[in-house]
Amino acid sequence: MISRGSGTGSNDAVTAARADGGGAGLAVRDVVVRYAKAPGGLWRRTRATTVAVDHVSLDVDQGEIVALLGPSGCGKSSLLRAVAGLEPLADGTVTWDDGDLTGVPVHRRQFGLMFQDGQLFPHRDAGRNVAYGLEAQHVPAPERAERVAGLLELVGLAGYERRRVATLSGGERQRVALARALAPRPRLLLLDEPLSALDRRLRERLAAEVRRVLKETGTTALFVTHDHDEAFAVADRVGVMSGGRLLQVAPPEELREKPATAEVAEFLGP
Amino acid sequence: MFVGLFFAWPVAMLVARGFVADGALDLTGFADVLGRPRTWRLVGLTLAQSFLGTGFALVAGLPVAFLLYRRTFPGRGLLRGLVTVPFVLPTVVVGVAFRSLFVPDGALGFLGLEETLGGIVVALVFFNLAVVVRTVGGLWERLDPRTEQAAAALGASPGRVWWTVTLPSLAPALVSAASVVFLFCATAFGVVMVLGGARYGTVETEIWVRTTQFLDLRSAAVLSILQLVVVATALAVSARTRSRREAALHLVSDRTSAVPLRRSRGDVAAVAATAAVVGGLILLPLGGLALRSFRGPDGRLGLANYAALGTTGERGALTVTVWEALGNSLRTAAWACAIALVVGGLVALLASRRPRGTGARRAVSLLDGLFMLPLGVSAVTVGFGFLVTLDQPLGVEYDLRTSPALVPIAQAVVAVPLVTRTVLPVLRAIDPRLREVAGTLGAGPWAVLRTVDLPLAARSLGLAVGFAFAVSLGEFGATSFLVRPQSETLPVVIFRLIGRPGAENYGMALAASVVLAALTAVVMMLAERLRGDHGGGEF
Numbered sequence A: 001m002i003s004r005g006s007g008t009g010s011n012d013a014v015t016a017a018r019a020d021g022g023g024a025g026l027a028v029r030d031v032v033v034r035y036a037k038a039p040g041g042l043w044r045r046t047r048a049t050t051v052a053v054d055h056v057s058l059d060v061d062q063g064e065i066v067a068l069l070g071p072s073g074c075g076k077s078s079l080l081r082a083v084a085g086l087e088p089l090a091d092g093t094v095t096w097d098d099g100d101l102t103g104v105p106v107h108r109r110q111f112g113l114m115f116q117d118g119q120l121f122p123h124r125d126a127g128r129n130v131a132y133g134l135e136a137q138h139v140p141a142p143e144r145a146e147r148v149a150g151l152l153e154l155v156g157l158a159g160y161e162r163r164r165v166a167t168l169s170g171g172e173r174q175r176v177a178l179a180r181a182l183a184p185r186p187r188l189l190l191l192d193e194p195l196s197a198l199d200r201r202l203r204e205r206l207a208a209e210v211r212r213v214l215k216e217t218g219t220t221a222l223f224v225t226h227d228h229d230e231a232f233a234v235a236d237r238v239g240v241m242s243g244g245r246l247l248q249v250a251p252p253e254e255l256r257e258k259p260a261t262a263e264v265a266e267f268l269g270p
Numbered sequence B: 001m002f003v004g005l006f007f008a009w010p011v012a013m014l015v016a017r018g019f020v021a022d023g024a025l026d027l028t029g030f031a032d033v034l035g036r037p038r039t040w041r042l043v044g045l046t047l048a049q050s051f052l053g054t055g056f057a058l059v060a061g062l063p064v065a066f067l068l069y070r071r072t073f074p075g076r077g078l079l080r081g082l083v084t085v086p087f088v089l090p091t092v093v094v095g096v097a098f099r100s101l102f103v104p105d106g107a108l109g110f111l112g113l114e115e116t117l118g119g120i121v122v123a124l125v126f127f128n129l130a131v132v133v134r135t136v137g138g139l140w141e142r143l144d145p146r147t148e149q150a151a152a153a154l155g156a157s158p159g160r161v162w163w164t165v166t167l168p169s170l171a172p173a174l175v176s177a178a179s180v181v182f183l184f185c186a187t188a189f190g191v192v193m194v195l196g197g198a199r200y201g202t203v204e205t206e207i208w209v210r211t212t213q214f215l216d217l218r219s220a221a222v223l224s225i226l227q228l229v230v231v232a233t234a235l236a237v238s239a240r241t242r243s244r245r246e247a248a249l250h251l252v253s254d255r256t257s258a259v260p261l262r263r264s265r266g267d268v269a270a271v272a273a274t275a276a277v278v279g280g281l282i283l284l285p286l287g288g289l290a291l292r293s294f295r296g297p298d299g300r301l302g303l304a305n306y307a308a309l310g311t312t313g314e315r316g317a318l319t320v321t322v323w324e325a326l327g328n329s330l331r332t333a334a335w336a337c338a339i340a341l342v343v344g345g346l347v348a349l350l351a352s353r354r355p356r357g358t359g360a361r362r363a364v365s366l367l368d369g370l371f372m373l374p375l376g377v378s379a380v381t382v383g384f385g386f387l388v389t390l391d392q393p394l395g396v397e398y399d400l401r402t403s404p405a406l407v408p409i410a411q412a413v414v415a416v417p418l419v420t421r422t423v424l425p426v427l428r429a430i431d432p433r434l435r436e437v438a439g440t441l442g443a444g445p446w447a448v449l450r451t452v453d454l455p456l457a458a459r460s461l462g463l464a465v466g467f468a469f470a471v472s473l474g475e476f477g478a479t480s481f482l483v484r485p486q487s488e489t490l491p492v493v494i495f496r497l498i499g500r501p502g503a504e505n506y507g508m509a510l511a512a513s514v515v516l517a518a519l520t521a522v523v524m525m526l527a528e529r530l531r532g533d534h535g536g537g538e539f
């Protein structure tokens, strides 16, 4: 699907910044996320809360891909949103290279985010969606166009710059969303079930492609999914979550062979 | 701030007059007014008129909205402009146009609608059709048709799709339109004055009668408060329904959701209904008005009435010529429109946020309702309140009454809720995650506003510009209190001409009304352009 071969040259710009490596990467310590129950009631006072993320600690080294696996409602999205700065922490810290991120607003964290349904800007074409983050960084137009073309090629959509997003298929949308998220060279890319809306075969193929693209660009990533195979195909290490807690984090083989608890073993199945 | 200074303060001062007599709190005014059976009859009539007007406007407006926003056909832009014209016509002129239909020897005299609730409701529906069509249509054309297609694919019949998918999706716009129409109906003034005659009145006309005829400010103030209660109740109900039903809708922001007219049963029915509504409700009175404007004082057809627009009328009825008044109107409306757009846009932006804290959320909700209030308090009250209080705004020694900014500000007060109501549903329907994605791509809060909210709301902003400008052009109640003779606007001049004897003056009034109607149609069509009829990714 993706045209490799001669295309490497134009992708250098995308890869370059990531070569140095080193640094401590992401450190999540004892993070708690709470939501008020029954929001929206105008005159009702509500103090009851749901604990969506319950004292989770997790490290993601630079260049590493970690997948978070768990049943629906276990708090995966909430953890991701907390790391991105979209949900306030009730407790704990999130740091990058040992720098505390508390109080750093979303747009200053240089963390990319990709949703299940892409959330492409409907008023921009594919190319200008990808260019969005570059515009925010004031990248000059000629360089921007070059980077956009390189990224679209990287995700297998060379020449799609002028396509309106409404005319893209589901798989193409997610590819554009991935290119858009990679464009500003995020320090960390957060992916929230990016492939769940796609059919199984496309999902399998794209899972491999996402890994290739992330590795090729040297992107550090936290990848949320509820699909085991997808997690094992994409990630260097996989974390299993349940009821807001992180049960175990380990490379795929280790997780399969030596599950830390009976709960993990049961969740992973035979 | 704006609303505080130019709306709340004057109204509060006026209302205070209802309570305070000779420097002491005095509630006998209340007991007195509320004890009269006449008061309760007026309240009943006001409510009946508002509910009936709202209900019929919704029923009549839906097929028209469907046809004008979900289907494409030649002449659509023209028809959209036409539907909007009634809304911005000076109320007095509309009253006269309908009256000439309802009088015993008029075209609809056999219906016996003269000076009845029915006649007034017809005129109110005429007025408010545009609100329904535009508010509902604006959302309708941007609904993702795939949701309906999905339901149809699940085996739902067209009727079921409409009932279970389309209608609920339209709910935010429907409630929004209904609340605006209800408030307009409850506070209608000119129409009721002209069509109701001596036999029929509402709280609003009673306020005017008490204020200007009997100088009975206390009764007027009590009635104002009564009206405020009705309005606040209506707003609270609408806010409740809205917050319960408003979900983030799936929008498509290109025009693919409008398709060419087909020969399906639904389309034919929509065409028939639209033809009936537009023909019977809009063309008949407007056509009658236009025809009569060409009948000169001597009874012959010709342009005599239009030629007279360069004069100040028979026996010097006016201080400015009609053309000068037109210039005044355009200037004033431009300012009012700019003010309303800035203030209304900001309010819509604030009210569209869903903050995390319960307190903040409550504040947003309150703000939302607060800015709707100027709709529910009569323009007459606002204008009169201005006059009473703005010699020393909030105690500051600056006589605003002589400032040329006064009339634009008053008109803006009236137009702000419209701007807010037009823009708000669209802003609310933007998926919050779209803004979050923009944030993670490095866009700060301002950049998100500029690159996400603004382009997505651009169409509704264009529509709001049209509305605000047109409403300011036709605003009569407040302007008539505040305007200085040298800068009288077109509606005020028309009213003056109607009030003066002489066939020539009457003819001029009709001709001037036609000019105003044409101007309004042009403005709305320009706004239609402004909000971008072209496809393509850019707004």
Ligand SMILES: Nc1ncnc2c1ncn2[C@@H]1O[C@H](COP(=O)(O)OP(=O)(O)OP(=O)(O)O)[C@@H](O)[C@H]1O
Binding pocket: A035, A036, A037, A039, A050, A051, A052, A070, A071, A072, A073, A074, A075, A076, A077, A078, A079, A226
């Ligand atoms: N905005 C919110 N307000 C209140 N409760 C919420 C909110 N978002 C999530 N929750 C609750 O927090 C818990 C965790 O939700 P979260 O979305 O993080 O789960 P998830 O693991 O991503 O599930 P899924 O796989 O279905 O996406 C759930 O019980 C959910 O109901």
Ligand SMILES: [Mg+2]
Binding pocket: A076, A077, A078, A192
């Ligand atoms: Mg989730």
